[in-house]
Amino acid sequence: MRFLRHIGKYMMMLIGVFKRPTKTSVLRELVLKEIDDLIIGSIGITAFISLFMGAVVALQTALNLDNPLIPKSLIGFATRQSIILEFAPTFISVIMAGKVGSYITSSIGTMRVTEQIDALEVMGINPLNYLIYPKIIALLFYPFLIAIIMFVGIFGGFLASVYGNLVSLEDFVVGLQDSFIPWHIAYAFIKTMVFGILLATIPSYHGYYMEGGALEVGKASTTSFVWTCVAIIVANYILTQILLTT
Amino acid sequence: MIEIKNLRKGFNGEAVLKGIDAKFEQGKTNMIIGASGSGKSVFLKNMLGLFEPDKGEIIYSGESLLDMDIDRKSDLRKEMGMLFQHSALFDSMTVEENIMFPLRMFSRMKLAERRERANEILERVNLVNLNKKMPSEISGGQQKRVA
Numbered sequence: 001m002r003f004l005r006h007i008g009k010y011m012m013m014l015i016g017v018f019k020r021p022t023k024t025s026v027l028r029e030l031v032l033k034e035i036d037d038l039i040i041g042s043i044g045i046t047a048f049i050s051l052f053m054g055a056v057v058a059l060q061t062a063l064n065l066d067n068p069l070i071p072k073s074l075i076g077f078a079t080r081q082s083i084i085l086e087f088a089p090t091f092i093s094v095i096m097a098g099k100v101g102s103y104i105t106s107s108i109g110t111m112r113v114t115e116q117i118d119a120l121e122v123m124g125i126n127p128l129n130y131l132i133y134p135k136i137i138a139l140l141f142y143p144f145l146i147a148i149i150m151f152v153g154i155f156g157g158f159l160a161s162v163y164g165n166l167v168s169l170e171d172f173v174v175g176l177q178d179s180f181i182p183w184h185i186a187y188a189f190i191k192t193m194v195f196g197i198l199l200a201t202i203p204s205y206h207g208y209y210m211e212g213g214a215l216e217v218g219k220a221s222t223t224s225f226v227w228t229c230v231a232i233i234v235a236n237y238i239l240t241q242i243l244l245t246t
Numbered sequence: 247m248i249e250i251k252n253l254r255k256g257f258n259g260e261a262v263l264k265g266i267d268a269k270f271e272q273g274k275t276n277m278i279i280g281a282s283g284s285g286k287s288v289f290l291k292n293m294l295g296l297f298e299p300d301k302g303e304i305i306y307s308g309e310s311l312l313d314m315d316i317d318r319k320s321d322l323r324k325e326m327g328m329l330f331q332h333s334a335l336f337d338s339m340t341v342e343e344n345i346m347f348p349l350r351m352f353s354r355m356k357l358a359e360r361r362e363r364a365n366e367i368l369e370r371v372n373l374v375n376l377n378k379k380m381p382s383e384i385s386g387g388q389q390k391r392v393a
Binding site: 116118 | 291294295296316317320321323324326327328330331332334335336337347348350351352
């Protein structure tokens with residue numbers, strides 16, 4: 001019952017976000033700031049993780065290739081498939097739930113605790129639109145980050161396998177191009193868009209409706225991370241079922 | 247005139263406001279005095295519509311606050327001011343930006359005009375030269391004066 005109440009409240013929040021919009025010039029500035037904080041600020045850490053994860057995927061595949069009948073090009077193929085289909089959109093989104101999600105929950109939660117949200121309401125500003133709408137718009141640019149992550153991840157796989165003398169450059173490139181289905185890229189970006197919206201709204205919900213003091217801000221950040229991850233994992237399954245199996 | 251009728255509000259089953267009746271007439275200065283934790287802030291937040299009362303009525307010039315839609319409430323709130331307990335200054339903005347914020351949101355003033363107005367206000371509350379400071383860099387008393 002409590003879960004359903006939260007879902008209803010979350011939906012009401014989403015409706016509230018699009019009501020009584022903030023002045024356009026202010027909103028434009030807020031969106032640019034959020035893009036800088038949420039997207040550009042995440043490039044470094046996600047690229048770093050992606051580079052090494054791509055390398056590990058390539059290494060694991062190479063080390064498990066015992067059968068001489070299986071071509072070495074499988075290393076490039078496996079790296080590409082795992083990075084594009086799951087690692088870049090899903091695994092990075094879970095990391096983003098920790099990095100960006102906690103930041104969103106704690107910043108909005110602190111504003112709630114210190115009555116800054118009340119102050120916005122007293123001024124006649126819609127706090128939902130002022131605080132959450134720019135985050136949703138900023139995270140619509142999330143696929144650009146994921147595109148970079150895909151490239152870096154595959155590059156990591158290339159460095160580890162080709163420079164680690166596990167496969168020749170030609171075999172790796174053949175594997176990368178083998179059985180390429182362009183729809184997989186579209187599938188990954190559709191998933192990313194959905195995850196982006198979840199990343200913006202679930203942590204915002206937990207921050208906006210939190211009650212209590214500084215200790216509760218920390219608790220709200222943890223709860224928000226857990227629920228954002230759950231939502232991403234469930235949405236990943238549903239989207240894969242819809243987009244890849246039909 | 248603002249009229250409060252039988253206002254009741256509680257949290258987690260514990261009653262804070264137990265049937266308050268009050269009248270605030272135009273042109274009069276009113277004071278609400280009470281012990282710490284007696285519900286003064288809760289009462290004011292109910293009056294502003296930041297909390298929804300469990301029971302009772304809040305009437306602004308014959309119009310019930312509880313029956314107002316969000317747009318009407320917004321318009322009404324633009325005519326109100328409240329000094330919050332924690333000053334409620336925006337952490338991410340400087341002192342000057344905090345003062346300029348409502349002007350930026352609701353007026354067509356240019357940046358230079360807004361800045362001039364903010365400096366006038368800072369001068370009135372003896373806070374000249376604090377324009378570029380962040381709220382965390384000034385004292386609690388100074389924060390209250392900025393708010």
